Amino acid sequence: MSRRPRGDERGGTPPLLVPPAAVGAALLVVPALALVVRAPWSRLGPIYGEYRFWDALRISIETSLEVTALSLLFGTPLAWILARAHFPGKAVLRAAVTLPLVLPPVVGGIALFYALGQHGIVGQYLGWQIPFTQFGIVLAGTFVSMPFLVVTVEGAFRSADRGLEEAAATLGASRWRVFAHVTVPSIAPSLAAGSVLCWARAIGEYGATSIFGGNIAGVTLTMPVLVARVFQVSGDPEGATALSLPLMAVAIVVLVALRDKWLRSAPSS
Amino acid sequence: MAAIGAVVVSLHVDAAVSRGGFTLEVNVHVAPGEVLAVLGPNGAGKSTLLRAIAGLIGIDRGEIRLFEHVLDAPGRNIFLAPESRGVGVMFQDHRLFPHLRVVDNVAFGPRARGVPRGQARAEARVWLDRLGLTRLAERAPRRLSGGQAQRVALARALAAAPSALLLDEPLAALDVQTRAEVQGELREHLAEFEGPTLLVTHDPVEAIVLASTVAVIENGTVVQQGTPAEISSRPVTSYVAKLVGMNLYRGTAQAGTVQLDGGGVVTAVEAPDGAVLVAIRPSAFTVHDAAPRASSARIGWSGTLRSLAPIGDRVRLSVDAERPVLVDVTPAAVAALRLAPGAPVWLTAKATDVAAYPDVAR
Numbered sequence A: 001m002s003r004r005p006r007g008d009e010r011g012g013t014p015p016l017l018v019p020p021a022a023v024g025a026a027l028l029v030v031p032a033l034a035l036v037v038r039a040p041w042s043r044l045g046p047i048y049g050e051y052r053f054w055d056a057l058r059i060s061i062e063t064s065l066e067v068t069a070l071s072l073l074f075g076t077p078l079a080w081i082l083a084r085a086h087f088p089g090k091a092v093l094r095a096a097v098t099l100p101l102v103l104p105p106v107v108g109g110i111a112l113f114y115a116l117g118q119h120g121i122v123g124q125y126l127g128w129q130i131p132f133t134q135f136g137i138v139l140a141g142t143f144v145s146m147p148f149l150v151v152t153v154e155g156a157f158r159s160a161d162r163g164l165e166e167a168a169a170t171l172g173a174s175r176w177r178v179f180a181h182v183t184v185p186s187i188a189p190s191l192a193a194g195s196v197l198c199w200a201r202a203i204g205e206y207g208a209t210s211i212f213g214g215n216i217a218g219v220t221l222t223m224p225v226l227v228a229r230v231f232q233v234s235g236d237p238e239g240a241t242a243l244s245l246p247l248m249a250v251a252i253v254v255l256v257a258l259r260d261k262w263l264r265s266a267p268s269s
Numbered sequence B: 001m002a003a004i005g006a007v008v009v010s011l012h013v014d015a016a017v018s019r020g021g022f023t024l025e026v027n028v029h030v031a032p033g034e035v036l037a038v039l040g041p042n043g044a045g046k047s048t049l050l051r052a053i054a055g056l057i058g059i060d061r062g063e064i065r066l067f068e069h070v071l072d073a074p075g076r077n078i079f080l081a082p083e084s085r086g087v088g089v090m091f092q093d094h095r096l097f098p099h100l101r102v103v104d105n106v107a108f109g110p111r112a113r114g115v116p117r118g119q120a121r122a123e124a125r126v127w128l129d130r131l132g133l134t135r136l137a138e139r140a141p142r143r144l145s146g147g148q149a150q151r152v153a154l155a156r157a158l159a160a161a162p163s164a165l166l167l168d169e170p171l172a173a174l175d176v177q178t179r180a181e182v183q184g185e186l187r188e189h190l191a192e193f194e195g196p197t198l199l200v201t202h203d204p205v206e207a208i209v210l211a212s213t214v215a216v217i218e219n220g221t222v223v224q225q226g227t228p229a230e231i232s233s234r235p236v237t238s239y240v241a242k243l244v245g246m247n248l249y250r251g252t253a254q255a256g257t258v259q260l261d262g263g264g265v266v267t268a269v270e271a272p273d274g275a276v277l278v279a280i281r282p283s284a285f286t287v288h289d290a291a292p293r294a295s296s297a298r299i300g301w302s303g304t305l306r307s308l309a310p311i312g313d314r315v316r317l318s319v320d321a322e323r324p325v326l327v328d329v330t331p332a333a334v335a336a337l338r339l340a341p342g343a344p345v346w347l348t349a350k351a352t353d354v355a356a357y358p359d360v361a362r
Helices: A015-038 A041-050 A053-084 A090-102 A105-116 A134-159 A162-170 A175-186 A188-204 A207-213 A223-232 A237-261 B046-054 B102-112 B117-130 B146-159 B176-192 B204-210 B228-233 B238-244 B331-337
Strands: B011-019 B022-030 B035-039 B061-066 B069-073 B087-090 B164-168 B197-201 B213-218 B221-226 B247-254 B257-260 B265-267 B274-280 B286-288 B299-311 B314-320 B324-329 B344-349 B354-358
Touching: A015 A237, A041 A053, A041 A237, A053 A090, A053 A134, A053 A188, A053 A223, A053 A237, A090 A134, A105 A134, A105 A207, A134 A188, A134 A207, A162 A175, A162 B087, A175 A188, A175 B102, A188 A237, A207 A223, A223 A237, B011 B046, B022 B035, B022 B046, B022 B197, B022 B213, B022 B221, B035 B046, B035 B204, B046 B087, B046 B164, B046 B197, B087 B146, B102 B117, B102 B146, B117 B146, B146 B176, B176 B204, B197 B204, B204 B228, B204 B238, B213 B228, B213 B238, B221 B228, B221 B238, B228 B238, B238 B247, B257 B274, B265 B354, B286 B331, B299 B324, B314 B331, B314 B344, B324 B331
Parallel strands: B035 B197, B035 B213, B087 B164, B164 B197
Antiparallel strands: B011 B022, B011 B061, B061 B069, B213 B221, B247 B257, B247 B274, B257 B265, B274 B354, B286 B344, B299 B314, B299 B344, B314 B324
C-alpha cells in the first residue's frame, strides 16, 4: 500500500536511493559534527584572545567578498564568451578556465608567484608588489574560486531563453541592453548560485593563499591559514578546532540563508 | 541612427531564404495600414519569413525594405540588426520578460529608444489604457492568463513605435473562447495601426478575420494572393480549397460547359474557354435520397455518403461521387433524409453556383 502524497509532492522517493543518500550525508556531516563535539568549549575565550582571531576572521570575510566581486566582474563576461562566442581555441580556453578546479591549490600559489611575483613573467614589469599583500590573497582567492562562478554561469547563459533576447532586440534594445536588462536578470538565480559557490570556495581557501599571501598577521593572515598555523606550527589541535568554529558558523549561516532565498528558485526560472 | 519611427511606410519583401534544403521564395508588398496574412501549413516557411523581416535571420537573395529604407540586401551587403529596423513583433508565445512587471514590459521599447524611465512608464500606461489593460499594469507576467499575456505583448510591440508590425500566429496559443475575444480586439487595434502589418498563420479563419489581404504560401512559394473574399471564393490550389472549405476541380471549358478532368460535365455561366478551375461551395448542393426527376439544376451527381461531421450549425458531408465532394446541410436535413455513412445520395447544384475561372498554373 502506498502512502498518500501530501501537497504537490509527486512521485515518492525510490527506497533504493535512501541508503546511499544516508551514507553520503554521513560522510559530509559526521566530521563537522565531530569538530563541534570535540571543541574545547570551556577554553574558547582565552584561545580567541591568544591568536588574534578577530583580525583573521575580518580579513577572511573581507577578502572572500572581494574575491566574489572580482569573479562576478570578470567571470560573468568570460562565461558569456565561453557560452555564446565562436572563436578558434575556445575549447582550450574552456579547459584552461576550469584548470584551477583540479590543480592542487598549493601549485596554484606557486603558479601565481611565477606569474605575478617580483621576477614573475608578468610581475617583473609591474611597478608594485603583489605577493604578501592583501591584494595578493584576493588574486589567489579569485584564481581558485572564479572557475566555480564561470562554470555555473556559462551553463545558465547557454540555456537562457533566446526567445526573450530576440523579443528585446525587436523592441529596439542594443546588444548591451539585451545583455544587461534581459539576459542577466533571467539568469539571476544562477548568478547567485555561482557567487555563493565562489564565495564558499574563497572563504575556505588555504593552499594558494598561504603560498602567495604568506601569513602576515592583520594583513594576509586569513582564518584557514591561521587554523593551519595553530595546528602545525603551534602544535595546538584544540586551538585549531576552536578557531574553525566561527568560520563554520559564518559559512553555515550564509549558505542556509542564501539557499532558501535564491538557490531554490533556480529551476523554476 | 534612430529607427524610422512614426513615418508611415510600406513593406516590400522580395526575398529567398534557404533553410536546410528548403527554400522559401516570397514576393509580397504590404501598404501602410494594410494587414497581410501569410497563410500556409506548418513547415511552409511562414515563421522563417517573419524572422527574416524582423532581422532575426538573414535572407540569401533579394531584398527586404521599408519603402526606400533597405533592411536586408545580401547582394549589396546590407543587413540591419533587428534593433535598428523598427519592425515590431508579436510572438506566438508572447515572450514577455518574466522579471519585469507588465508596465515595465511595455515601457521596454521606449526605454530602449532612450526615453527616461518615468516618461517611458507614462507612455506604457497610455498604451495599457488604450488596450484596456490598465488594471494589469503592476502584475508579473506569470500571473497573466494566456489572453492577457497576448494583449500585453501587443501593447509592448506597439509602444516601441514600430514602422511595421509582424504577428506570429497571434491566437494559436489561446483557448477557443479567449481566441474569439482577442481576435475581435486585435482586429480593432490593427485597424488603428498606420504602418503595414504582416501576420503569419495556419488558421484560415484567423487570416480571413484579421487581414485585408491574404497570401497563401505552399512549399515555400506564394500560390495565391488576394482579398479574403477572393481567396475563399476562387481558390487556386487544392490546399487553398481545403483551407477555405471549397470543392475545387480542374477541367476544360468551352462555351459555358466544363469537361472535368477524370470525367463529368458541369455547366458554368461565364466560364472562360480553356483550362479552368471550378469551385463550388459545399452549401450550394442539394442532397436527395433518390435520383431526382428532371429539374433546373445543371449539375447532377450521385455517390455514397462517406462521413458526417458537425461544423457550427451545419453538418458537413463527405461524398464519394465520381470525385470527392464536400456538402453542407442542416441537421434537420440529415434527420429528414436519414443520412448515415454508406447511404447512396444524389447531389444537384445550379449553374449559377459554380465559379469557373482560368487555371493560370496550366
